[in-house]
Amino acid sequence: MKLNIAVLPGDGIGPEVTNQAIKALKAIASEFNHNFKFTTADVGAVAIDNHNDALPDKTLDLCKNSDAILFGAIGHPKYDNNPSAKVRPEQGLLKLRKELGLYANIRPVKAYKTLLDKSPLKKHIIEGTDISIYRELTGGIYFGEKHLSKDGDYASDLCSYSREEIERIAHLAFVEAEHRNHKVTLVDKANVLESSRLWRKVVKEVAEQYSDVTLDFLFVDNAAMQMILNPKQFDVILTENMFGDIISDEASVIGGSIGLLASASVGDTYAMFEPIHGSYPQAADKGIANPIASILSAAMLLSHFNLHNEAELIRLAVEKSLKLNISTPDINSVVNTVTTSNVGDFIEDFI
Amino acid sequence: MKLNIAVLPGDGIGPEVTNQAIKALKAIASEFNHNFKFTTADVGAVAIDNHNDALPDKTLDLCKNSDAILFGAIGHPKYDNNPSAKVRPEQGLLKLRKELGLYANIRPVKAYKTLLDKSPLKKHIIEGTDISIYRELTGGIYFGEKHLSKDGDYASDLCSYSREEIERIAHLAFVEAEHRNHKVTLVDKANVLESSRLWRKVVKEVAEQYSDVTLDFLFVDNAAMQMILNPKQFDVILTENMFGDIISDEASVIGGSIGLLASASVGDTYAMFEPIHGSYPQAADKGIANPIASILSAAMLLSHFNLHNEAELIRLAVEKSLKLNISTPDINSVVNTVTTSNVGDFIEDFI
Ligand SMILES: CC(C)[C@H](C(=O)O)[C@@H](O)C(=O)O
Numbered sequence: 001m002k003l004n005i006a007v008l009p010g011d012g013i014g015p016e017v018t019n020q021a022i023k024a025l026k027a028i029a030s031e032f033n034h035n036f037k038f039t040t041a042d043v044g045a046v047a048i049d050n051h052n053d054a055l056p057d058k059t060l061d062l063c064k065n066s067d068a069i070l071f072g073a074i075g076h077p078k079y080d081n082n083p084s085a086k087v088r089p090e091q092g093l094l095k096l097r098k099e100l101g102l103y104a105n106i107r108p109v110k111a112y113k114t115l116l117d118k119s120p121l122k123k124h125i126i127e128g129t130d131i132s133i134y135r136e137l138t139g140g141i142y143f144g145e146k147h148l149s150k151d152g153d154y155a156s157d158l159c160s161y162s163r164e165e166i167e168r169i170a171h172l173a174f175v176e177a178e179h180r181n182h183k184v185t186l187v188d189k190a191n192v193l194e195s196s197r198l199w200r201k202v203v204k205e206v207a208e209q210y211s212d213v214t215l216d217f218l219f220v221d222n223a224a225m226q227m228i229l230n231p232k233q234f235d236v237i238l239t240e241n242m243f244g245d246i247i248s249d250e251a252s253v254i255g256g257s258i259g260l261l262a263s264a265s266v267g268d269t270y271a272m273f274e275p276i277h278g279s280y281p282q283a284a285d286k287g288i289a290n291p292i293a294s295i296l297s298a299a300m301l302l303s304h305f306n307l308h309n310e311a312e313l314i315r316l317a318v319e320k321s322l323k324l325n326i327s328t329p330d331i332n333s334v335v336n337t338v339t340t341s342n343v344g345d346f347i348e349d350f351i
Numbered sequence: 352m353k354l355n356i357a358v359l360p361g362d363g364i365g366p367e368v369t370n371q372a373i374k375a376l377k378a379i380a381s382e383f384n385h386n387f388k389f390t391t392a393d394v395g396a397v398a399i400d401n402h403n404d405a406l407p408d409k410t411l412d413l414c415k416n417s418d419a420i421l422f423g424a425i426g427h428p429k430y431d432n433n434p435s436a437k438v439r440p441e442q443g444l445l446k447l448r449k450e451l452g453l454y455a456n457i458r459p460v461k462a463y464k465t466l467l468d469k470s471p472l473k474k475h476i477i478e479g480t481d482i483s484i485y486r487e488l489t490g491g492i493y494f495g496e497k498h499l500s501k502d503g504d505y506a507s508d509l510c511s512y513s514r515e516e517i518e519r520i521a522h523l524a525f526v527e528a529e530h531r532n533h534k535v536t537l538v539d540k541a542n543v544l545e546s547s548r549l550w551r552k553v554v555k556e557v558a559e560q561y562s563d564v565t566l567d568f569l570f571v572d573n574a575a576m577q578m579i580l581n582p583k584q585f586d587v588i589l590t591e592n593m594f595g596d597i598i599s600d601e602a603s604v605i606g607g608s609i610g611l612l613a614s615a616s617v618g619d620t621y622a623m624f625e626p627i628h629g630s631y632p633q634a635a636d637k638g639i640a641n642p643i644a645s646i647l648s649a650a651m652l653l654s655h656f657n658l659h660n661e662a663e664l665i666r667l668a669v670e671k672s673l674k675l676n677i678s679t680p681d682i683n684s685v686v687n688t689v690t691t692s693n694v695g696d697f698i699e700d701f702i
């Protein structure tokens with residue numbers, strides 16, 4: 001298969017972890033005789049520095065003309081604490097999601113057998129956890145109208161949703177549940193928010209078309225608690241943008257490190273693959289960043305194009321690296337000399 | 352001291368846990384020669400059933416004419432799954448908070464020595480955790496303008512904050528930090544939300560008046576993760592309404608049960624004390640509801656009136672009950688025959 005892959009490494013640890021994912025994909029290409037072409041472009045803080053724009057047109061065009069996008073991470077502290085910054089790295093990512101119509105962000109959460117001891121949670125709580133989180137990605141309060149009063153003393157953000165925005169991701173979640181354990185849990189705050197009540201109404205209607213899937217509801221505050229008390233109760237979680245952001249980062253503790261969690265952002269036309277961890281500028285260029293999330297995002301990319309054997313081989317290589325403790329310090333309590341690229345090299349060789 | 356206490360038991364397990372708190376307060380009154388007068392009124396689903404209003408005027412008047420309010424819990428599933436219900440139990444609680452100007456909700460989170468094993472988290476993670484969460488309670492998206500389109504296919508909620516709303520609770524949080532470990536962590540999403548950027552700006556300004564307190568920032572997604580990875584890093588957490596709702600429910604897992612967490616909601620004039628758990632209708636009238644959160648809320652009530660010895664005695668009684676395993680099934684893995692009122696009786700007797 002021939003694939004044009006746009007590579008957007010971004011900021012902080014983005015470039016180094018993305019490099020390992022590319023190594024894995026190149027190994028797959030040579031092993032399975034595929035033709036993967038990689039083209040790199042700037043996004044985020046690095047794009048602001050180079051082009052004064054968090055998402056330059058050139059980058060967006062490249063994405064639109066590629067078959068898939070491999071994304072690193074964006075964000076830099078010099079913007080976080082500057083409330084009046086006019087351009088922000090995050091705008092690059094948000095605009096990209098919006099322009100490409102990537103409305104569904106799929107975040108799998110699994111407890112790896114070899115890592116059960118690394119989690120802050122007790123083994124019997126997490127053992128066997130296997131969740132697929134469907135986070136709506138182009139609506140809600142992230143994209144609602146923003147307002148700051150002239151005197152700078154009043155600010156607001158609007159959270160809005162339409163029936164269509166809810167329906168399209170709900171269908172994806174229910175189809176996924178049909179291939180899994182037949183359960184969808186909608187996370188909302190329908191006892192307070194009008195937008196959540198719309199979610200509840202529309203998702204209930206969609207559910208009627210999937211008679212073999214059970215639909216459950218949890219308020220987001222309770223969900224944040226249940227995710228830790230009993231993560232095994234979940235199969236597919238469906239939720240709006242901001243709740244999905246919070247709940248999925250929280251869920252990362254199950255696997256022992258956020259450095260393990262991959263994600264796919266899909267729409268009707270484009271697809272992007274990115275680790276859920278951020279740019280962690282403090283860790284950049286130290287060789288300590290865990291590349292597994294990025295490498296597993298590459299596996300999700302392969303699955304997306306129905307290259308299931310290829311994806312499976314990457315996952316196997318990852319599990320092997322975990323078993324052999326060829327892991328970065330975040331999950332390695334035995335040796336702390338294994339670097340980001342050591343992990344990438346091992347996975348490349350294994351493939 | 353003479354205190355008029357309004358009692359609003361509410362729904363589900365609200366009445367039974369509140370009864371135990373009253374028993375504790377009566378025991379304190381007789382032991383320390385105080386004069387506490389309790390007057391009960393309806394709120395929530397029970398108020399809708401009885402008066403077709405989640406917060407009848409009579410209840411609000413009682414609260415305004417009392418020195419303090421002891422609140423149980425509200426909520427009933429028959430409203431949760433009915434998106435078009437016109438009156439909802441939650442409106443009673445939200446209106447009460449707004450009308451009484453209870454803008455700061457203070458939620459202490461502690462890992463009790465005797466309960467370390469009950470938490471889903473590993474002992475070394477939670478041991479020594481002692482957090483005080485300051486959640487803004489009368490602003491943000493809970494109280495913003497709500498909109499539902501005529502055809503019912505579009506809904507929105509507005510999240511807004513003003514400088515004053517942020518300043519007043521920020522001062523309370525910093526004063527608290529001065530009496531604790533001198534650290535405030537602001538939880539926001541300033542990389543995306545305009546309202547969060549206002550929080551960051553105003554809180555930074557307030558911080559300048561408290562030179563012995565360190566101010567830290569965490570994005571809410573990261574905070575949800577850090578709360579589980581390393582809860583000991585926190586001293587005082589300051590945050591807006593919805594983030595506080597999510598983060599504090601999540602933090603309840605540290606203590607092993609949400610049935611242990613008390614809260615105080617204070618403003619410039621009134622003060623209300625309530626467990627952070629909800630109405631759990633499934634558990635109602637079974638004698639399995641944990642009354643500790645409500646009893647500890649009563650202790651917060653006493654502290655509020657500077658009755659520190661009295662509050663301390665309640666806390667001592669609670670710790671004793673935990674040590675002796677006179678606890679409801681949520682935290683008792685040895686005997687599961689201890690009922691809600693057994694716990695209340697023990698604490699009453701101890702006092
Ligand atoms: C960087 C930020 C805008 C982004 C988000 O909140 O969506 C990130 O946290 C994520 O979860 O992908």
Ligand SMILES: CC(C)[C@H](C(=O)O)[C@@H](O)C(=O)O
Nearest residue numbers: 191192221425426441444596
């Ligand atoms: C019942 C509900 C409106 C309430 C809230 O979210 O504020 C509750 O969850 C709480 O935390 O006190």
